[in-house]
Amino acid sequence: MAEFSKVLTKTDIHKRLSLPTKFFKPPPSFKGSHVQDLQAIDESGFVWSFQCSTRKKGHPKPVLSKGWLAFARHKELKNGDRVKFLKEKHQIFPATPLYRIETEREIKIFGVIFGYSPIVAPFHDVADDTVAFRSSLLSFPEGRLIC
Numbered sequence: 001m002a003e004f005s006k007v008l009t010k011t012d013i014h015k016r017l018s019l020p021t022k023f024f025k026p027p028p029s030f031k032g033s034h035v036q037d038l039q040a041i042d043e044s045g046f047v048w049s050f051q052c053s054t055r056k057k058g059h060p061k062p063v064l065s066k067g068w069l070a071f072a073r074h075k076e077l078k079n080g081d082r083v084k085f086l087k088e089k090h091q092i093f094p095a096t097p098l099y100r101i102e103t104e105r106e107i108k109i110f111g112v113i114f115g116y117s118p119i120v121a122p123f124h125d126v127a128d129d130t131v132a133f134r135s136s137l138l139s140f141p142e143g144r145l146i147c
Helices: 010-014 068-074
Strands: 002-007 035-041 046-053 082-089 097-109 112-118 132-134
Touching (some): 046 068
Parallel strands (some): 035 097
């Protein structure tokens, strides 16, 4: 399982989230385009649809834009929060990766960071541009997910 986490900045929260290129090994198939949809399941079991794109020229660093801002608003993300992406093998469609997304907030006492706590926002209707739906995945005690 591949994983990356990032402490969020103002740009990450209000514009786009840049992802490390090495997280996408092998790189996603953009099929002649520089844009692809990417779905990720959050801590509540909701599936979020993000638009993943790369630059047309130069270093092809992937970024999440469309869908990401709605997710950031829904989770009420702030500077210093942390996002974690996990890439797992899909049990039914092994060629298609399964992405999980987790968010965490700093735990500070007297200005000192002691760790991070999960951000689990209850699902409610938010802006129309939010693309989230309840996953049809079942969770089993050993943490495996199946459709």
